[in-house]
Amino acid sequence: MTSYPAWTPAPRPGIIPLHPLSFGVILGRSFSALRQNPKVLLGFALVVQTVAILVATAGIVAVGFATFGRLASLRPGTDEFETVLAGSIAISGATALVLSLASGALGVIVQGVVVSEVAHAVVAEKHTLGGLWRRVKPVAWRLIGYSALVFLIVAVVIGIVAAGIVGLAVSVGPAAIILAIIVGLSAIPLSLWLSTKLLLVPSVIVLEQATVFGAVARSWRLTRGRFWPTLGIIVIISMSFGVLAQVISVPFSFVTMGLTSVITPTGDPEPGQIIALLVGTLLAQAFVTLIQTIAVIVQSTAGALVYVDCRMRREGLDLDLSSYIDQRDAGVAAPDPYRRNVGRTMDGRWQQPPAYGAPQPGYGYAPQPGYASQPGYPPPPVQQPAYRPAQPAPAGSPDPQQAGTTAEPPVAPTDRPSSTDWTAPGADRA
Numbered sequence: 097m098t099s100y101p102a103w104t105p106a107p108r109p110g111i112i113p114l115h116p117l118s119f120g121v122i123l124g125r126s127f128s129a130l131r132q133n134p135k136v137l138l139g140f141a142l143v144v145q146t147v148a149i150l151v152a153t154a155g156i157v158a159v160g161f162a163t164f165g166r167l168a169s170l171r172p173g174t175d176e177f178e179t180v181l182a183g184s185i186a187i188s189g190a191t192a193l194v195l196s197l198a199s200g201a202l203g204v205i206v207q208g209v210v211v212s213e214v215a216h217a218v219v220a221e222k223h224t225l226g227g228l229w230r231r232v233k234p235v236a237w238r239l240i241g242y243s244a245l246v247f248l249i250v251a252v253v254i255g256i257v258a259a260g261i262v263g264l265a266v267s268v269g270p271a272a273i274i275l276a277i278i279v280g281l282s283a284i285p286l287s288l289w290l291s292t293k294l295l296l297v298p299s300v301i302v303l304e305q306a307t308v309f310g311a312v313a314r315s316w317r318l319t320r321g322r323f324w325p326t327l328g329i330i331v332i333i334s335m336s337f338g339v340l341a342q343v344i345s346v347p348f349s350f351v352t353m354g355l356t357s358v359i360t361p362t363g364d365p366e367p368g369q370i371i372a373l374l375v376g377t378l379l380a381q382a383f384v385t386l387i388q389t390i391a392v393i394v395q396s397t398a399g400a401l402v403y404v405d406c407r408m409r410r411e412g413l414d415l416d417l418s419s420y421i422d423q424r425d426a427g428v429a430a431p432d433p434y435r436r437n438v439g440r441t442m443d444g445r446w447q448q449p450p451a452y453g454a455p456q457p458g459y460g461y462a463p464q465p466g467y468a469s470q471p472g473y474p475p476p477p478v479q480q481p482a483y484r485p486a487q488p489a490p491a492g493s494p495d496p497q498q499a500g501t502t503a504e505p506p507v508a509p510t511d512r513p514s515s516t517d518w519t520a521p522g523a524d525r526a
Contacts, residue, residue: 110220114414117405119325123332126398130390132217136225137393141206145389148202149381152195159191160184197247203392204243204298208232210396211302211403215434218404219421235301242297242308292327293319298396299403303434318406329398337391344383411440 111129112121130137163184170177212228232239257279265272296315300306306314319326407413416433423430 111214111217112401112404114218114408114417116408116414117401119328122325122398122401122405123329125401126329126333126394129214129217129397129401130393133213133222136223136228137210137213138389140209140225141389141393142386144202144206145385145392148199149385152192152199155195156188156192160188163187197244200243200247201240204239205232205236206392207298207396207399208236208239208302210393211299211400214397214400215303215404219417219424219433232302235305238301238308238311239298242301242311245308246294288327288331292323292330295319295326295330295399296403296406299400303403304438305435318403318410322402322406322409326402329402330395333391333395333398337387337394341384341387344387345380410442411437412442413437 111132112125117125166180166184170180209225209228209232212231213223216223216228261272261276261279264275293316294312296318297308297311300311300314300318301308304311304314404413413433416436420430420433
């Protein structure tokens with residue numbers, strides 16, 4: 097009985113091809129990946145961003161009313177007034193700092209969910225929000241800890257620099273302004289460099305279950321050699337959404353001013369003016385929140401795609417993804433491809449091969465760098481020339497021409513046909 101292999105359908109295409117990605121593919125798919133699962137991604141991110149903004153705004157306003165409201169009962173210029181004013185400013189600042197940390201924590205959770213969705217979309221899988229959260233939940237506190245660590249380091253550095261500039265301003269005066277300008281301009285390339293080198297930290301934490309410091313070191317290694325494409329993607333996405341936010345907020349400002357002048361033509365503060373100002377501000381903030389939400393999704397998607405691309409180039413992740421897809425479609429339980437072969441070295445796999453036809457010693461051609469060292473890949477066959485020059489005879493061997501014989505071995509007389517053995521056709525009938 098002859099057995100035939102079982103037929104399996106062609107694998108479903110994911111959001112990216114399973115080979116190293118170009119700059120344009122990463123940038124384009126970062127914007128278009130939102131269509132893969134918009135109900136989960138956009139809905140979840142929009143709700144989280146809206147809640148974070150509303151809670152932060154309400155908290156800051158409530159604390160401000162409670163603290164600065166005490167100043168109405170005090171006489172300005174007195175020691176008590178100055179003390180209450182300084183305390184109110186400190187309490188409001190601390191409240192804003194805590195609420196900003198909480199908003200950042202919610203934002204990094206959104207990034208983790210987006211990374212999980214992109215990882216499934218690469219292998220053509222679509223999950224619900226609950227399924228995505230099950231992957232993020234074990235490392236949620238690591239994401240929050242990483243966000244808090246970055247915020248703390250930035251706050252400490254800014255505090256030290258600000259204290260130094262203030263000290264110089266007291267001692268040398270105008271020179272501190274020039275120093276502040278130089279420091280501010282120097283902070284721009286430094287922040288871009290650090291943002292690029294640490295872009296893959298959320299992806300490493302979510303997909304590899306790495307620790308915070310382990311993810312930082314891993315992101316640093318994976319972006320080595322891919323710094324400039326990654327930086328270009330970050331800059332283009334950030335500038336695009338920054339310009340879009342300004343384009344939307346400026347017209348709303350003009351609309352608010354127009355409504356204010358129509359409702360209150362005399363310029364006196366009236367309830368109608370306040371209502372128009374609030375309506376315009378809320379509408380502008382709603383659109384800006386939507387843009388910020390989409391920006392978070394696109395930036396997180398770009399980081400996840402850069403992570404996949406870097407691992408394809410350095411560790412052969414595309415082989416693991418292809419194997420996972422084949423096993424899944426065949427009904428075989430396959431392990432998580434993103435946690436297999438972590439740290440495998442395959443640096444020469446996607447390098448430019450040497451020029452074809454370059455002669456090498458031994459009449460062969462050199463294999464592609466790194467090819468023969470890869471596990472599971474046999475070395476390429478060595479091409480041999482059709483003609484090989486005759487090798488000289490070993491010393492001491494007789495020369496066939498001088499010996500009067502040929503190089504062919506002698507043939508027995510019975511094996512070689514004689515000219516008399518041939519008979520013309522039909523001679524036997526004569």
